[in-house]
Every structure is written in C-alpha cells, then in structure tokens.
Amino acid sequence: MEFFDKVGKAALGSRLRLMTAAITDDASKIYELYGVDFVPKWFPVFYVLTEDRELTITEIANEIGHSQPSVSKIIQEMTNAGIVEESLKTDDKRRNNVVLTAKGLSLSKTIQQQLKDIDVAIDGLISESKHNLWAALEEWEHLLGQKSMFKRVSDQKKLRESKDVEIVEYEPKYKEAFRTLNVEWISKYFEMEESDYKALDNPEEYILKKGGKILVALYENEPVGVCALIKMQNSEYDFEMAKMAVSPKAQGKSIGWLLGKAITDKAKELGAKKIYLESNTILKPAINLYYKLGFEKVFGLETPYKRCNIQMELVL
Secondary structure, eight states: OHHHHHHGGGGHHHHHHHHHHHHHHHHHHHHHHTTOOOOGGGHHHHHHHTTTOOEEHHHHHHHHTOOHHHHHHHHHHHHHTTSEEEOSSOOOTTOOEEEEOHHHHHHHHHHHHHHHHHHHHHHHHHHHSSSOHHHHHHHHHHHHHHSOHHHHHHHHHHHHHHTTEEEEEOOGGGHHHHHHHHHHHHHHHSOOOHHHHHHHHOHIIIIITTTOEEEEEEETTEEEEEEEEEEOSSSSOSEEEEEEEEOGGGTTSSHHHHHHHHHHHHHHHTTOSEEEEEEOTTOHHHHHHHHHHTOEEEOOOOOSOTTOOEEEEEEO
16 A cells, blocks of 8 residues: 555554454454354454353453453453353352353354365465465564564664764863762762762862763763763772763663763773772662673672662673
8 A cells, every 4th residue: 555655664553453454344244154143353252162161251361362351341242142151060159250152152163164264265365475474473473572562662762862872071061960960860869978979079189180080971962971980099999980870861872881881991991900880779770781781799898888789890
C-alpha cells in the first residue's frame, strides 16, 4: 500500500492490525462456510478446552498468553452461547473450573475438519510466498521476548542522542554547573558533608592544582554532566573517580557511560594503574554503570563519607 510505503517500518503495528482485521473477517466467513455459529476471538480459549479438559480462567490465560479479564469476558460470552459451563466434577469451591458443554464438544468435532482445511490453505499460501510468515512470526516473537520493541527504540534514541554529547575538560565557566549538578543529586538521596563542600566550592584548589582532572558533558552546548579524577596521596590508588553527576533532564542519553569511559581513559593517559571510587548501593543505576566500566568491589578502606557503603576499584 502507498501509505505504508510512505511511512515505512514505523507503521508496523498498524500494518499488522490491518492484516489481522482482514484475516479475522475471513475467519468469520469460514465459520459460516462450515455452518458453525462461532466468534473467531473465542478460538484460543475453545481450543485449550477441547479433549474434555477442565481448567480455571487463570490457567487458560497463562496457556494462551491473554490477560485474565480478557479470558473472563470470553468465557462469559461462550457460557451465554452454551459452549462452556462451570465444571461439576470438582468439590474445590475455590477453583472456578470451566469445561466444554455437550454443544461445545459437538462443535469441536466440526471445527477439527475445518482446521485441517485451513492448515492446507495456509501451507499453500506459504508455498506461494517468498517469505514464510509463520516461521518469521515465531522468530520475531522470540526476539521481542528477549528484547521488547520499546527497549529497542529506547536504546536507539539513547544512541542517537549520545552522539550529540561532547565531553570537554573543565574551565572556570563550568564551576557553577559542577557544584549545582552534584548538590542536586547528593541532596536528593543524602546530606551534604564537609568533604563535598571542599571539592565543590573549590574545585581548582582541591582537585585540579593537586594533579586531578574534571570532565564536563555538554549536550546542545549546555553542561549536563560532570565527573572528577581526584589525585590520591599515600595510597595504592593513583586517583579516585568522584563527583559524577548527570542532570535528570539529560538522563537516558548514555551520559554517565560517556563520562565514566572518558574519565577512565583520562586516568590511563595520566599513567594511572588503579583508580578507586566510593558510592552507595541505593544508587543502583550508578553501581551498574561502575560494574559495566570494569570496577570491582573492595573492602576495608577508610572513607570520609557517612553515605559510603561500597568501595570499588578499577585496574587499568
């Protein structure tokens, strides 16, 4: 269709719905062809109840992959049509089991012949087509089960936007951003401490003049993320990676990863062998980022921060 050629793959859902509507319309006509008074949407529920099976609504929903309210509604419709009924075979009043009625069992025999004809017709369609849609659907279901369409689009958005992020070295004009971004996240989860004020109020004196570095992430020329390397004295570690902060409005653009990668690369440039960081396990996205960067947990080091409950190192 010209519309789908114009819109492209973004209209996948609309195109599938259109095909589904056409197939469902034909399904109604096929039931009429076989003299069966039946609604196509009942079929999955009906099928699992064949062979005199006795199931709860929850069990049916789990087996066919539908929601429980959806199955409940279909069961009610099929009950009104005289196709299913509550089972009288169980004494367990907590289980609302349903089974096919005599009418339902009779329908299943007719529908079995119908299904054989449908299978042959679909096999013919597959043989006429260049691509096997049935096999492709199975493959797509598997792939989307591993990673949803939402996650795939979200990842693509993050990748595209991350290309517009620029990592630059600290300049005095970024002093306020360095302080504001850090105060924002620290105050959200914890309390500012003396060591925070030392680093954030005087980054040049406390970090840069002692041999450290500060990197700034710019998005559309606005500072939206910061991270520092603080030179460590009398320690097995060369630097501490600290004061990483990303603006909430810029999250989802891989800025934390870009900053972390840039700061560890900077440490290597400066000849560092090992770097260190301190954090808190309630900051789950941050901890996951550190593991992704290659940091591992260490124990027993002294810390000036009350909020620190995890210490990590990266061997470069």
